[in-house]
Amino acid sequence: MNTAGPRMTIPVTIRIQQGDFDVAKEIGALSEGRTDIGAVVSFSGICRGTEGSREIAALTLEHYPGMAEAEIRRHAEEAMSRWPLQGLTIIHRFGRIEPGQNIVLVVTASSHRQAAFQAAEFLMDYLKTSAPFWKREESAKGASWVEAHVHDDAAAARWTKS
């Protein structure tokens, strides 16, 4: 990490886990006891019960242990170098996840809303295209690997510095 000074003390939580997480608790933990935070943005990714006209029974997420955390940490560090963040939590689940259940959580905290909004969007765009996770979808037709979307690549590309 190439940042120095006060940013080194930003609380950063990155977890790759099979079990569920409590969104409200994670948001609260980030700002509890702090008076320097003026904005907290959270994004929760939830398993949908339908994909187009297909009903989805469940998703199974495979991941690359070790690299998943390393890759998310690299993007967390980039987010902290680009925006004045005061706190950051990223949780990504793996294993079998049913419709309505949580998949991913990104929480960003900053003094003002713009940094928190932009950093959360940047992190989600990169999680979708760079974090080594793969979704397998179970439906009445059987199981199949979810294909990557071109619009996800385009969403991530717009953050590239020219």
Next chain:
Amino acid sequence: MKVKYFAWVRERIGKAEEMLEPPSSVRTVEDLIGWLAGRGDGYAYAFETPRVIRAAIDHTHVRSDAAISGAREIAFFPPMTGG
């Protein structure tokens, strides 16, 4: 070196990881994909469209022209679909 496979690359090859010592003529990720594709039907199926295959060396994404010398662990997988 240790070679790991994920998602449908893993399924087509039929294993999650293996230790391999490719010949010295195999210098880049692209060379390694070509060499692996010749190891059997499952490998040929997994690597039938090399341009869609993503690779990582020691937990970092790399391009197909990256050198593999010194790598401890190389992974091959389809485009990611997390988040």
